[in-house]
Every structure is written in structure tokens, then in C-alpha cells.
Amino acid sequence: MNRFLLPFGIFLVLAVFLAIGLNLNPREVPSPLIDKPAPGFQLPQLHETARTLAPQDMKGKVWVFNVWASWCVACLEEHPLLVELSKLNLVPIVGLNYKDNRADALQWLQKRGDPYTLSAQDADGRVGIDYGVYGVPETYVIDKEGIIRYKRIGPVTPKVLDEQILPLVKRLQG
């Protein structure tokens, strides 16, 4: 009996590691930007290209920064949720239209609703690189001092919104 106890124990440990490993999402790479100042930029706005948008414009407010594109399929998934969130007027959502065609982006917003308080155009993706974007959509929560407090890679789900983003926003606003 004792002979089998040790291999069985080792097997159990390996099985637990495997189970944990399988439940992790390899696409969610921890961002080094958390608790760092949001990288600066100065980009033309999507709706009025003559005007610019910079993170400093949002100073003093907690804001949600959402990176999206009209070619991005997963963005469709989270979009209704963002529209809903914008109607609640809890927190301003700033959009970064990432490597997109302006006409496509505007049409996309017109068709599906525009949840963004402000939208910037990142046509060549340079700002996306500064924010470590690699899988659109990505969503950040940035505090009053312009520090990134949270990053979500992939679409925002109702669960993520209710359990992570909204409580954090409330705490940062308080």
C-alpha cells in the first residue's frame, strides 16, 4: 500500500498543476503598465479630425479607455455592453479607434451606437504599441492622476464589468 502512496501523491500534484494550467488563459499576459502613468499621446479625434485628444484632457476624472476597431470581431461582442454602460453615465468612456479606416469606423458607430464620450484615431497603431495593445478589444481604467489601474484584454463581459470594472471605478472616484 505504502509503495503506491508516493507515486499517487506525485500524480495528484501534477494533476492539480495541469488543471490550473488548463484554466489559465494564455492570452492574458499581465501588463507591465498597471500602476504606471498612461502613456501620453496627441491624436486627431475620430469625429472632428481637426481637434485633438490627449490623456491630459481627462485629468481629474476616472475614465475607461477602450481600444477598438471596425474590423475587430470580438468588439461586436462587447459593444452593446459599452453602449449600456455609457447610458448609465457612471464613467466617461474614451475610444481609441485602432488601425482602422475612418469611414468604416464612423459607419460602425452610427449603426451600433456610439458609447464614447470622446474618440481618438490611432491610424498607424503607434499609440496602441505604447499601450501594449496586442488583441483588440482592450480596455483600461485610468484614475484621476492619469495612472492605469486596470487592463482587460479581450471583450468586456457583464461579469467583468460588474465584478471588476465598476467596483474599481467607484473606488477610484470615491
Place this chain on the structure above:
Amino acid sequence: MRVVLSLLLLALSLPVLAKEAVPAADDPVLERRVMKLAAELRCLVCQNQSLADSHADLAIDLKNQVRSQIREGRSDAQIREYMVARYGDFVLYSPPWKASTVLLWAGPFVLLIGGALVLVAYVRNRQGRVVTTELTAEEHARAQALLADGDRQ
């Protein structure tokens, strides 16, 4: 006439093929450095490929980023730092030694040494258990007889 026409069309289609070759080698030395660095960096979209291997949009953007930073005279270490600041240690195929990576680097050696210790302990323990017994004179004679018997056949 048809032959001429098709040849003409064929000739016209050649520039389309030529598009594949990206402006790679206007400076082969620089390009070699770009590729060497890109081979050390992970493409985050297709995680098991390096930037050098990947044709994903982001990988191409990041390679251009590496290229332009080399042109600006930045060192390899500075470029690596630039990538790590944005994408984390995960972007490096050879992550640095630090608290969060100790298990990654030391783990295989710990396992190896652990395995060796278990093996040594097991073998020693077994040696202790092997019992050697002397044969009695009677058994010896019988063994001899059996062996002689075997020889005859």
C-alpha cells in the same frame, strides 16, 4: 494573336507577384540586426512564434518599430527595454532572472537534482536489502552435480 495577347497579359501580371518582397535589403547590416532582435522577441498575437517568424500585423508594426529605433541609433538593450515596458517580460524569449522567474529558470535543475537524490537514496536502500547467504556444503555439492550434468548434454 492569342499567344501574343496571353504573353502580354502574363507580362502585365508580373508586378503583382513582385509585391511579396518587402523592402528588406536596402541595408543588409541593419536588416540583420532587426532580424536578430526580432528572433528574441515573442509575437504576442501568435504566442509561439517570434516577431521574426510572424506575419501578423502587429509583428510587422513591431519589426518596423525595431528598424526605426535602430536607425535612430538606439542600442539592442534599449530596444528590448522598450518592448518590455509595453508588453512585459513575456515578450522576451529569454526572460531575466528575478523573483517571479526563479521557478522558471531554476525549476528544471531543482527537479534534476531532486530526481538524482531520490535515485541515490533508492539504490542505497536496495543494496541494504539484498541478503547474501552462504551455501551449505550439501547445497554446494548439489549445484556442482547439476552443472556437471549440464555439461554432458
